[in-house]
Amino acid sequence: xxxxxxxxxxxxxxxxxxxxRKKTAVQTFSKRDAWDVIVVIMxxxxxxxxxxxxxxxxxAIAAWPAIENVKVTGVLNAVDHGALKDIIRTxxxxxxxxxQMDQLEKELEKLTWxxxxxxxxxxxxxxxxxxxxxxxxxxWGDAGLMNTYGDLFFPNDIxxxxxxxxxxxxxxxxxxxxxxxxxxxQQLKSLxxxxxxxxxxxxxxxxxxxxxxxxxxxxxxxxxxxxxRFITAYExxxxxxxxxxxxxxxxxxxxLAVEWKSSQFAQNLEMEPNL
Numbered sequence: 120x121x122x123x124x125x126x127x128x129x130x131x132x133x134x135x136x137x138x139x140r141k142k143t144a145v146q147t148f149s150k151r152d153a154w155d156v157i158v159v160i161m162x163x164x165x166x167x168x169x170x171x172x173x174x175x176x177x178x179a180i181a182a183w184p185a186i187e188n189v190k191v192t193g194v195l196n197a198v199d200h201g202a203l204k205d206i207i208r209t210x211x212x213x214x215x216x217x218x219q220m221d222q223l224e225k226e227l228e229k230l231t232w233x234x235x236x237x238x239x240x241x242x243x244x245x246x247x248x249x250x251x252x253x254x255x256x257x258x259w260g261d262a263g264l265m266n267t268y269g270d271l272f273f274p275n276d277i278x279x280x281x282x283x284x285x286x287x288x289x290x291x292x293x294x295x296x297x298x299x300x301x302x303x304x305q306q307l308k309s310l311x312x313x314x315x316x317x318x319x320x321x322x323x324x325x326x327x328x329x330x331x332x333x334x335x336x337x338x339x340x341x342x343x344x345x346x347x348r349f350i351t352a353y354e355x356x357x358x359x360x361x362x363x364x365x366x367x368x369x370x371x372x373x374x375l376a377v378e379w380k381s382s383q384f385a386q387n388l389e390m391e392p393n394l
Contacts, residue, residue, distance in 0.1 A: 184216070185214055185215065186214065186244055188246070189211060189245075189248065191207075191249075192250070193249050193251055194250075194251075194252050199232070203233075203250070206223070207227075207246070207248060210223045215246075218238075218246065220238050220239075224237070231272060231273070231274050232252050232253055232272070233251075234254075234270065235250075235251040236248065253266040253272050255280055257286050258277060258280060258281075258283050258284070259271050259293065260287045264277055264280060265286060269294035284300070284316055284317075285316040287316075287318050288323075289319070289321075292323070296319055299317060299342055303327055303337075306343070307346065310353055310354075312329055313329060314327060315328050315330045322339065323339045325337050331362075333365070334366040334367070336369060337370070340370075346369075349367060352367070352375055363379050363380050364380070365378045365379060365380045
């Protein structure tokens with residue numbers, strides 16, 4: 120009898136413990152599940168907020184970090200400032216990291232007065248643009264100018280540069296003609312003569328024009344040797360009659376020919392140079 124009671128009591132105790140554990144497990148699961156739901160709701164809220172922000176501010180995000188400072192250096196007095204600023208502004212709106220450096224340089228160098236451009240970025244918000252403009256040293260025909268590197272460019276108006284010497288020929292020969300002009304100018308400077316132009320025809324025959332309008336035809340041979348021949352003639356007899364000289368033709372193997380402004384003066388002047 121006592122054994123039966125003890126057995127019954129034991130079963131009741133076990134049953135109560137099982138029920139208590141079930142109740143505790145249910146309570147514990149419910150709290151964890153509630154926290155999971157809260158966390159999920161918070162994450163969804165954050166995701167929705169971020170999505171809305173990105174949708175409404177996608178340009179600002181894509182352009183981050185923004186370019187706040189643009190520094191332009193170099194001589195810019197002849198550059199189209201408006202076009203320069205517009206091109207830089209267009210390339211800067213995409214943000215610091217999205218500036219296409221090579222493309223920006225190429226577009227700026229298309230401006231008429233710009234010879235070369237160098238663009239650099241300085242973290243986090245600065246764009247530096249160094250501009251080297253054309254420095255004209257001569258006119259090229261009636262419409263162009265030549266810079267110090269022998270490169271040609273064609274601005275809308277070259278009237279302010281009418282005092283510059285004029286060169287003309289095939290554009291592909293521009294640099295060669297610039298060197299010829301420089302050599303000739305240095306040789307003639309010793310005589311006090313000012314060279315104002317150099318023209319080359321389709322046969323590459325060259326003609327020099329002095330400040331007083333005197334034409335020196337040197338052809339396609341050795342320019343240095345032919346001008347040296349002119350200097351000899353000048354020192355011997357041309358100097359005192361230079362105002363009457365219209366043209367000196369050096370397109371000969373030896374010697375030269377002189378064309379006088381006045382035929383009467385040529386008849387009265389008896390000379391036969393042997394050079």
